[in-house]
Amino acid sequence: MSDIIKFSVSDLNLFYGNFQALKNINMKIAKEKITAFIGPSGCGKSTFIKTVNRMNDLIEGVRITGEITMDGVDIYKDMDAISLRTRVGMVFQQPNPFPMSIYDNVAYGPRIHGIRKKNVLDEIVEKSLRQAAIWDEVKDKLKKSALAVSGGQQQRICIARTLAIEPEVILMDEPTSALDPISTLKIEDLATELKQFYTIIIVTHNMQQAGRISDKTAFFLNGEVIEYGETEQIFNKPRNKKTEDYITGRFG
Amino acid sequence: MEKRKRNDRKLKDGILQGLIYLSAILTVTVLAVIIGFILYKGLPGINFDFLTRQWDDRTTFVNVERKAALTEKNDAAYVASLGITLALDNENIVISHIDKDSPVKAALNMKNQAYVLKKKDIITKAGDVKIEKMTAEEAAAVLNEGMGVVRIKIIRPGGGIVPMLVSTIYIILLSLIIAAPVGISSAIFLNEYAKRGRILRLIRFAIQNLAGIPSIIYGLFGMLVFVQIFKMQYSVLAGSLTLSIMLLPTIISTTEEALREIPPAYREASFGLGSTKLQTIRRIILPGALPGILVAIILSIGRIVGESAALIWTAGTVAQIPGALVGSEAGAATLTTKMYWLIKESADLSTASSIAVVLLVLIIVLNIASKLITRVFLTKKGMN
Numbered sequence: 001m002s003d004i005i006k007f008s009v010s011d012l013n014l015f016y017g018n019f020q021a022l023k024n025i026n027m028k029i030a031k032e033k034i035t036a037f038i039g040p041s042g043c044g045k046s047t048f049i050k051t052v053n054r055m056n057d058l059i060e061g062v063r064i065t066g067e068i069t070m071d072g073v074d075i076y077k078d079m080d081a082i083s084l085r086t087r088v089g090m091v092f093q094q095p096n097p098f099p100m101s102i103y104d105n106v107a108y109g110p111r112i113h114g115i116r117k118k119n120v121l122d123e124i125v126e127k128s129l130r131q132a133a134i135w136d137e138v139k140d141k142l143k144k145s146a147l148a149v150s151g152g153q154q155q156r157i158c159i160a161r162t163l164a165i166e167p168e169v170i171l172m173d174e175p176t177s178a179l180d181p182i183s184t185l186k187i188e189d190l191a192t193e194l195k196q197f198y199t200i201i202i203v204t205h206n207m208q209q210a211g212r213i214s215d216k217t218a219f220f221l222n223g224e225v226i227e228y229g230e231t232e233q234i235f236n237k238p239r240n241k242k243t244e245d246y247i248t249g250r251f252g
Numbered sequence: 253m254e255k256r257k258r259n260d261r262k263l264k265d266g267i268l269q270g271l272i273y274l275s276a277i278l279t280v281t282v283l284a285v286i287i288g289f290i291l292y293k294g295l296p297g298i299n300f301d302f303l304t305r306q307w308d309d310r311t312t313f314v315n316v317e318r319k320a321a322l323t324e325k326n327d328a329a330y331v332a333s334l335g336i337t338l339a340l341d342n343e344n345i346v347i348s349h350i351d352k353d354s355p356v357k358a359a360l361n362m363k364n365q366a367y368v369l370k371k372k373d374i375i376t377k378a379g380d381v382k383i384e385k386m387t388a389e390e391a392a393a394v395l396n397e398g399m400g401v402v403r404i405k406i407i408r409p410g411g412g413i414v415p416m417l418v419s420t421i422y423i424i425l426l427s428l429i430i431a432a433p434v435g436i437s438s439a440i441f442l443n444e445y446a447k448r449g450r451i452l453r454l455i456r457f458a459i460q461n462l463a464g465i466p467s468i469i470y471g472l473f474g475m476l477v478f479v480q481i482f483k484m485q486y487s488v489l490a491g492s493l494t495l496s497i498m499l500l501p502t503i504i505s506t507t508e509e510a511l512r513e514i515p516p517a518y519r520e521a522s523f524g525l526g527s528t529k530l531q532t533i534r535r536i537i538l539p540g541a542l543p544g545i546l547v548a549i550i551l552s553i554g555r556i557v558g559e560s561a562a563l564i565w566t567a568g569t570v571a572q573i574p575g576a577l578v579g580s581e582a583g584a585a586t587l588t589t590k591m592y593w594l595i596k597e598s599a600d601l602s603t604a605s606s607i608a609v610v611l612l613v614l615i616i617v618l619n620i621a622s623k624l625i626t627r628v629f630l631t632k633k634g635m636n
Contacts, residue, residue: 053524055520055523055524058519058520058523060447060448082526082527082528083526084526085523085524085525085526086525086526089524089525090524092517092520092521092524094517096515096517096518096520096521097521098518098521098522098536099518099540108522108525108535109525109526109527112525112526112527112528112531112535113526158521161521161525162524162525165525165526
C-alpha cells in the first residue's frame, strides 16, 4: 500500500460521563481517499467522526483519551480547535444552511476568516458552488434565501460552504440520509469527484453507498471497530463473522 | 324515569353553559366599561394644548425691542409696535395673534436667552404698568406707548402633559440603555457559556423569582440605595436605574427564550467552519434572536410606561422636563406617576383620565408593534 497517511488514530477512547462511546480505536486514514464508516445506530461512528474535527469539544461531559494526529501533529494537544476546523470541514446529516442568502452562506467561512474584498469573495463563492456541482442551478438566485431551494440543493450549498474555507479534509456525517435518491446520487458523484483534492470521511447508514463510493470501509459496533480494510474486501470477503452478518443484512 | 334523568342532564348542561357564557360576557363588559369610562372622562380634556403645553403656569419677564410702527390696523386691540393683537380671555389679557415679523419672536428673558412669545400667553405687566383687569383695548394702548425696549411680564399657561411625556421618554431611553445590554449579555452568558449545573439552575430560579417581586419593593430599594446612599435625590437616573433592575429578569428570560429558538444545527455549522464562539454569537445567534429581543424591549417599554410604584419614590412626582441626570433639577414625573399624584393630591379625575387615554393609546401602539414583529418572525421561520 502506497497510501499517504492523513490521520493516525491510536488507543482512542471517548466517554459521555460514565458511558464509554468509543473503545480503543486504532486506525490510519489515507489521504485523498474516501473512507466510509458503517454500522448500526448508536455504534459510535458519528461520535468518532466528530472527534476528528473536535466537534465533541462542544458537548459537556465528554472525555477523550488516546491520540489523533493529522499529518503527524496531535490535533488535541498541538492544535487549537478553531484552526483544526478550518482544515477539516464538515457536512452534517440535515442540510443546515444559515437563514441568509446562498451567497452569504458560502461566503460565511471566508468572511469569518477575514476576507472582506468583494471580488475575492465573488470568486470564492463561484468556485465553491461550481466544485459542489450546484453553480448552474443557483447562479441566478445567489441573493435568494438558501432555505428556499430543495433539500438536495441545500446540502450541496452546505458542501460548497465547507469547500469555501479550502479545507484539506471533508467529514460527511450521513450527508444523504435526509435526501431523495436522485439528490443522493448527485452527492455521491460529487464525493467521488472531490476525492482527487480532498480526504473524505463519510459516515453512512446506507451500505450500498459505502460500497459505491468508498475506497476503505470501517465497520463499527458498540463503540469498537470490528473490521477495517479495503471496501471491496469488507463487502466481498469480510474476515469477521459480525461484519458479514451486518453486511448481509442479518441485523442492523 | 329515563326521561326525567335526561331532562336533568340537559338542565345541568344548560346552566353550566350559561355560566361559561356569562363569565365571558362579564369579562368583556368590565373591560369595555373601564375603557369607556376612561374615554368618557378623559377624551373631553384632550386637545392640542393638553398635548403641547407645560404642566405649570410659568411666569417670565421678557424684554422686547419695539419697532417703529409700520403696519396699522383698524383694531384698537392691535399693538402696532409689537405686532400683536390682544384679547380678553377669562379676565386675562392674552395674545390672540402674532404678526409674522413681530418683534416678540425675538424676545429675550432676564438671562438674555431667547424666549419666543406664543399665542395665548398672558400679559400681566408692561413696564411698570399692571394691565390686569383692563380691557384688551386699554392694554393695547398701554403697550403702544413709548419706544425702545419694553419689559413685559408674561404668564405662559400650563395644563399640558409635555413634561410628563418628555420625562417618560427619558426614563424609557435611560432604562433601556442600562438594562438592555446587561440583560442581553446575561442571557447570552446563561444560554451559550454557562455550564449546566446547580449554579445555573440557582441563577435561573433567582431570575424567575425576581420577575415576581412587586414593583414597590424595587421602588423601596431604589429609594434607599440610589436616592439616599448614592445621593441622587429624586431623579431620572435613580428612577431609570431602579426600573432597569426591575426589567432585567424579563429581558433576560425573553432573550433566553429567543436564543433557545436558534436551531443547534446553525451553531454546529458555524463552529464546523472554524468560527469562534463570539463570531458565531455575533453573526448567527444574535441576528436570529433579534426579533425576540425586540419583543423583549417592547414589553419592557410597556412596563416602564405603566409603572408607578417603583418611580414615585425614585424619580419623584415633579412635572418638569429634567434638566440633569441627578440632583434637584432631575426630578421627573412620568405620565403614570403624575396620574397617581393627581388622584391622590387633587382628586382631579378628569385630568387623570385624559392622561389615561394617552397611556392607553401608547400601550395599544406598543402591543401592535410587538404583534407585528412576532408575525414577521413567524413568517420568516415558516421558510424552514
